Amino acid sequence: MTRQLKVVVTGGPGGGKTTALDLFRRELSHKIAIVPEAATLLFSSGINRSDDPLVLKSIQKTIFSLQQNLEAIQQSAYPDRLLVCDRGSLDGLAYWPGEEAEFFEAVDTTLEAEFARYDAVIFFESAATTGQDISSNNPARHESTEQAAVLDRKLQTVWSKHPNFHFVANSASFFRKIAFGIMTIENVINHHSRSAESQR
Template sequence: MKKQLKVVVTGGPGGGKTTALDLFRRELCQQIAVVPEAATVLFAGGITRSHSEHVVKVVQKAIFSLQKNLEDIQEKQYPDKLLVCDRGTLDGLAYWPGSESDFFREVDSNFEHEVARYDAVIFFESAATTGHDITSNNPARNESSEQAAKLDKKLQKVWSRHPHFYFVGNSESFVRKIMFGIMTIENVINRHNR
């Protein structure tokens, strides 16, 4: 039996990820299944954000666990499709108020195990990194442009360690970003089918 493929689409707030995923879903509907973003599921369900370090850690542990479970659900529901994950388990490192080793101790895992969950990473750089407006169509997002730019750098530092990391810069036109993402997903599928 072939291993089911998983691609993460991530990046700082305001990178166009949500819109891109919607277009990927439309363009590649027969080939992919999208795993929703765990943080959005949690915050849209009534969990409120907090600045308390203890609460942030508990929330990030819940997001990590929920992300894994959402991926498991989609794997079982769509065994013949490539999974496109709206963020991945390593995104929590950018939001974690402690060290990387502390994060992995709390979630009972390690970097190598988590990075191996995914066959490729498509990183959409936030418009905030160049000072552009990041007004979002995601009501669960509330970061300022400055916060979004910092998160983008942290997320990039984490995910760029993946062996198949594809960076989509903010300077690209949105149409080019989408085309690059679709081509990357198709390349992952084709590489696996050889």
């Protein structure tokens, strides 16, 4: 039996990943299972954001654990589908108020171990990197344009080290960007599906 394939779709706030995932879910709902964004679930349930470093660390440790458990739930519920994660376990590094080594110690893992969890990473660059509006209907998002651009750079630094990293650059046309992003997701899924078939 081949290992279940898992792909991360991530990027800075205002990158369009959620829009792309919603469209992709409608097109391929019978082939994929979406792992929802852990941070949005947490902050939508009544947990407040904080600037206190100790609270921030507790929040990020909770998000990390929740992310892993959400992935495990979807893996068990949909063993024959490809998992597409709305953000991944290493996104917390961009929000961690301390050194990278401290983050890995706090959640008891390594960069290599987390990379090994995912077969591919698709990164949607934030519109904030070019000063574009990133206003959203997501009540869990609170970042300013400047903050979103900083987070985007931090996330890129982390995820670009993954051996199967795909970059969806920002564009003046949101429609073209989303279309390219969806095509990238589809290409990754098709590539891994063919690889899985060849191993059977």
